[in-house]
Amino acid sequence: MHEMGVAAEVRRIARASVADRGPGRITQVKLAVGDLAAIEPELLSYAWEALVQGTPEEGSTLDIDWRPARQHCRVCGDLPGRAPGTWLRLCPRCGGILRVTGGDDLDVLQVVFEEDDPGEQAAGGEAR
Amino acid sequence: MTEVDVKQKVLAANAAAAAGLRETFARSGTLVVNLISSPGSGKTTLLEKTVAALKGSLRLGGLEGDIATERDAERLRKMGIPARQILTGGSCHLDARQVERAIAEEEGRLSNLDVLFIENVGNLICPTGYDLGEDFKIVLLSVTEGEDKPFKYPAIFSKAAVTVVTKIDLLPYVPFDLPAVREQVATLAPDGRLVEVSATSGAGMDAWLSILTDALAKKRAEVPAAGVAP
Numbered sequence: 001m002h003e004m005g006v007a008a009e010v011r012r013i014a015r016a017s018v019a020d021r022g023p024g025r026i027t028q029v030k031l032a033v034g035d036l037a038a039i040e041p042e043l044l045s046y047a048w049e050a051l052v053q054g055t056p057e058e059g060s061t062l063d064i065d066w067r068p069a070r071q072h073c074r075v076c077g078d079l080p081g082r083a084p085g086t087w088l089r090l091c092p093r094c095g096g097i098l099r100v101t102g103g104d105d106l107d108v109l110q111v112v113f114e115e116d117d118p119g120e121q122a123a124g125g126e127a128r
Numbered sequence: 129m130t131e132v133d134v135k136q137k138v139l140a141a142n143a144a145a146a147a148g149l150r151e152t153f154a155r156s157g158t159l160v161v162n163l164i165s166s167p168g169s170g171k172t173t174l175l176e177k178t179v180a181a182l183k184g185s186l187r188l189g190g191l192e193g194d195i196a197t198e199r200d201a202e203r204l205r206k207m208g209i210p211a212r213q214i215l216t217g218g219s220c221h222l223d224a225r226q227v228e229r230a231i232a233e234e235e236g237r238l239s240n241l242d243v244l245f246i247e248n249v250g251n252l253i254c255p256t257g258y259d260l261g262e263d264f265k266i267v268l269l270s271v272t273e274g275e276d277k278p279f280k281y282p283a284i285f286s287k288a289a290v291t292v293v294t295k296i297d298l299l300p301y302v303p304f305d306l307p308a309v310r311e312q313v314a315t316l317a318p319d320g321r322l323v324e325v326s327a328t329s330g331a332g333m334d335a336w337l338s339i340l341t342d343a344l345a346k347k348r349a350e351v352p353a354a355g356v357a358p
Contacts, residue, residue, distance in 0.1 A: 002254045108134045
């Protein structure tokens with residue numbers, strides 16, 4: 001629901017991370033989004049598209065790494081995988097209460113930056 | 129093409145502001161609760177009754193998050209406590225930087241309190257992810273909303289330290305499976321508390337008020353020098 005605000009914050013962080021790299025443009029931002037971060041990856045990508053339209057980042061994309069929450073049952077141990085919307089309930093095997101951890105990630109992992117002059121600048125960029 | 133490693137939390141700026149607020153509140157010994165629920169579940173009414181019960185013995189204040197109108201802050205001011213409206217202009221949650229700014233702009237009227245109530249924008253989803261420097265989150269669920277809400281919005285019900293079931297005076301008139309709610313909340317928040325209240329009839333209000341006064345006493349015990357009026 002607040003994907004646009006998150007997208008704006010992602011851009012602020014992305015721009016700051018390449019501020020000292022000279023002329024060029026951001027082509028991709030890699031993100032980690034957790035199961036419990038209340039962020040819908042698809043909506044975040046739409047928000048990003050709308051946000052960067054007519055800006056230097058136009059045409060750039062988000063690469064979202066989805067991070068599931070970990071479900072743990074005291075009796076059965078870790079439960080791998082789950083159907084969407086089924087976390088935080090009772091253990092499907094024994095009916096015990098599940099402990100849920102992680103999945104609250106919402107991180108900018110990496111920014112892909114394309115230097116303006118591919119000839120010289122790219123070599124300079126890679127030398128860093 | 130260069131790949132620049134960033135590894136930064138998107139909400140880092142909010143988290144930093146929240147940490148600053150938490151430090152300020154610790155110094156003043158102020159208990160801060162962040163109230164979250166869907167619109168119309170009775171947050172402001174619960175606060176009005178809470179204020180009526182506690183304002184004689186405690187210094188209280190309120191921050192009211194809404195998309196539009198000053199109504200909620202006015203209702204609290206009418207109860208005789210300082211309150212400020214934060215208008216988010218469409219945003220679905222409060223941000224710690226908005227709280228910081230609102231407190232600063234009140235020039236001391238919302239500082240050095242015993243309890244600060246932050247009433248978030250009515251929404252069970254987005255406010256869950258934003259730390260406001262509070263001691264704990266409280267989620268309200270009115271009996272008219274239906275008993276399936278905890279499992280439908282598990283994030284807030286598992287993060288809230290207290291679930292307040294409101295409008296229990298309406299239980300005879302609506303189909304609401306209270307035991308099912310108790311069970312869902314126990315599953316989602318094994319260490320959480322659940323109280324059932326009616327702000328209208330006063331039922332359950334004592335249990336709710338003692339959660340607040342106990343939490344304040346505990347905070348004061350941890351920071352013995354705090355809370356002494358300047």
